[in-house]
Amino acid sequence: MTNESQFFLDHLGQTSPFPFLIEVERAEGAYIYDKNGKAYLDMIAGVAVNNIGHRHPKVVAALAAQLEKHLHVMVYGEFVQDAQQAFVKELLAVLPASLDGVYAVNSGTEAIEAALKLAKRVTGRTELVAFKGSYHGSTHGAMSVSANEIKKIAFRPLLPDVRFLAHNDTAQLSQITTRTAGVIIETVQGDAGVRRPSAAFLQALRARCTEVGALLIFDEIQCGMGRTGTMFAFEQFGVVPDVLTLGKALGGGMPIGALVAAQQHLNQFTHAPMLGHITTFGGHPMVCAAAAATVQVLRTEINWAQLEQRAAAFAAQIAAHPAVQAHRRVGAMFAFDLKSADQVEKVVNTCLEQGLITFWFLSHPYSFRLSPPLNLTQDEWDLAVKVIISALDRL
Numbered sequence: 001m002t003n004e005s006q007f008f009l010d011h012l013g014q015t016s017p018f019p020f021l022i023e024v025e026r027a028e029g030a031y032i033y034d035k036n037g038k039a040y041l042d043m044i045a046g047v048a049v050n051n052i053g054h055r056h057p058k059v060v061a062a063l064a065a066q067l068e069k070h071l072h073v074m075v076y077g078e079f080v081q082d083a084q085q086a087f088v089k090e091l092l093a094v095l096p097a098s099l100d101g102v103y104a105v106n107s108g109t110e111a112i113e114a115a116l117k118l119a120k121r122v123t124g125r126t127e128l129v130a131f132k133g134s135y136h137g138s139t140h141g142a143m144s145v146s147a148n149e150i151k152k153i154a155f156r157p158l159l160p161d162v163r164f165l166a167h168n169d170t171a172q173l174s175q176i177t178t179r180t181a182g183v184i185i186e187t188v189q190g191d192a193g194v195r196r197p198s199a200a201f202l203q204a205l206r207a208r209c210t211e212v213g214a215l216l217i218f219d220e221i222q223c224g225m226g227r228t229g230t231m232f233a234f235e236q237f238g239v240v241p242d243v244l245t246l247g248k249a250l251g252g253g254m255p256i257g258a259l260v261a262a263q264q265h266l267n268q269f270t271h272a273p274m275l276g277h278i279t280t281f282g283g284h285p286m287v288c289a290a291a292a293a294t295v296q297v298l299r300t301e302i303n304w305a306q307l308e309q310r311a312a313a314f315a316a317q318i319a320a321h322p323a324v325q326a327h328r329r330v331g332a333m334f335a336f337d338l339k340s341a342d343q344v345e346k347v348v349n350t351c352l353e354q355g356l357i358t359f360w361f362l363s364h365p366y367s368f369r370l371s372p373p374l375n376l377t378q379d380e381w382d383l384a385v386k387v388i389i390s391a392l393d394r395l
Contacts, residue, residue, distance in 0.1 A: 020352065027054035030373050030380050032357070040352075043384050044359045048190070048222045048333070048371040051249035051298070058293045059252040066289035076104065076282040083285035083292065090295040091258070094231050096240045101263030104256065104283035104291075108221035108247025109137030111257035112184070114277045115243045116141050116159075118261060119182025119215040121268045121276060128159070129176055129183040129214070131167045133192035135363065136184065136219055145184050148191075148363045168197040173208045180214040182243070187233035190222040193364035194328040194335040202237045215242040215265075221257070222333075225249035226298045226374050229308050229331030252294030254287045302374050307332060310381050317385045323392045325366075334370040341365035343395050350391035356384060 005021045023035045030053055032040045045051060052059070066083055073079055088102045105111050116128060130136070130145035137143065143152055144159035152158060163180075165172040167189065176183055183205065189195035209216040218241035223233040227249065230236055234244075242265070247257040259266070259277075269276035311332045318336055319327040325337040338344050344360055347368050351358045359369050372384070 020357075029053045029055075030376055039355055041356045041380060041383060041387075043351075043370045043372040044357050045249075045371050045373050046253070047248070047359065048227055049248045049251075050253055051226050051374050052252055052294060052301075053373040053375055054253065056252055056293070056297055058297055059254075059290050062289040062293035063254075063286055066286050070285060072281065072284060076279045081283070081285055081288070083288040084283045087283075087288040087292040087295070090292045090299070091260070094295065094299055095244075095260065098240055098262060099244060099260050101261050101266040103259040103261075103266055103269075103277070104288060105259060105279055106282050106284075107137075107255060107257045108219075108245065109139045109142045109257070110279070110282070111221065111245035111247055111259045112136045112142040112145070112219065113139055114259045115184065115217045115245050115261075116145065116182065117277055118243060118259065118265060118268065119217065122215060122265050123181045123213060125179055125181035125214075126161045127177075127179045127181055128162045129180050130162060130164055131185050131189075132164050133167050133189050133195060133363070134164075134184075134186060134219075135189075135191035136186070137221075151362065167192075167195060168201050170201050170204045173204055176205075176208050176212055176214055178212050180209075180212060182215040182217050183209055184217040184219060186219045186223060187237070188223040188228055188330050188333065190333070191361050191363045193337070193361055193367045194330060194333050194369075196328070196330050197237075199237045199239075202234075202239045206239045206241075209242070217241060217243040217245065219245050221245055221247040222371075223330070225294075226302055226304075227331055227333050227371065229304060229311070231298060233330070250291050250294065251287055252290045252297070254290040256284075256287045256291050257282075298374075307374055310376070310378065314381050314385060318388055318392075321389055321392045323395050332370075332372055332374055335361070335364065335367040336370075337367045338395075339366070344368045346395060347388070347391045350394055351387055354387045354390065356387040358388070 004023055025033050025035045030042055032042050091102055132147045134147045136146045144162050218234055220233055224246050244260040250256050315329045327336045348358050361367055361369050
């Protein structure tokens with residue numbers, strides 16, 4: 001182990017006993033390079049963050065241009081800043097007309113926290129409804145509406161008045177009532193192993209929320225920004241939420257989240273009480289500049305039909321391996337089930353040795369996950385197939 005890796009373990013807060021410990025020198029396109037010059041094809045993209053690859057030229061140019069203007073000048077919501085304006089204009093250009101307000105925050109989990117507050121503020125109610133298999137983040141409120149009890153038990157008590165329903169079970173939607181402030185759901189569940197609900201279920205959920213006056217919150221922090229093959233996953237279901245949360249890929253590698261809703265709803269944060277949601281660094285000009293460029297790249301440079309064709313062919317080749325028990329895919333969001341968690345660990349580690357980054361799910365230990373950049377070349381897709389099949393052959 002190098003001195004730098006040991007320092008990392010000794011002095012930086014850790015999230016697990018088993019970090020990858022790649023000592024990163026640089027990253028470009030679909031590759032990360034370590035300090036020895038080894039290249040890693042990044043098939044996880046920072047866990048669905050680098051959807052347009054690392055250091056996209058338009059993102060780098062936007063950051064350089066903003067750096068010449070200013071950095072932080074004031075807490076969010078007080079000054080008119082060009083970078084924030086440009087970001088919101090780009091986002092509104094790809095959103096439904098009913099979602100005409102954007103509140104820029106620092107991360108996806110902060111967007112979730114703000115969404116839960118907004119549902120309570122708009123409706124005057126307290127109950128929150130979420131779904132089994134869900135993951136919405138690691139802060140107290142986001143964890144409260146996430147389903148994995150193993151991850152939650154050490155941090156209780158969490159938010160009260162939270163109800164969990166079975167995912168994709170229309171019969172249970174009657175439990176959403178006039179007590180319900182908001183219903184939060186990942187449009188496509190990520191941590192549960194890429195679970196796509198039926199269109200009929202989401203449409204029934206939309207109708208039930210409308211009927212009882214609850215706000216419908218779609219969490220597209222992971223499945224948004226092109227990950228499922230359309231700009232937003234909800235486009236595939238014929239349903240528009242009342243509230244949309246974004247994060248991860250939104251910043252093109254910079255940290256950002258966004259709470260999106262009708263502006264008349266967002267205005268509820270301005271009174272009774274005033275400053276109902278505040279953030280110092282939300283809407284940071286550097287981050288907003290990167291996000292504006294990222295949305296523009298996704299809107300103009302991604303060939304969605306080609307992405308679907310390549311992702312489908314890739315998944316079919318991996319799924320044909322006898323070690324793969326089942327697989328699920330939505331766009332470029334993949335889960336491949338193996339016989340055991342030990343096999344998943346072996347595949348992930350073997351791929352890493354061979355210069356390809358894969359990963360696992362927090363709550364679905366017998367699957368390995370992939371969420372590559374959306375603009376991979378065909379040669380990069382082919383290389384990934386070769387390495388993963390080689391790793392599966394060694395089980």
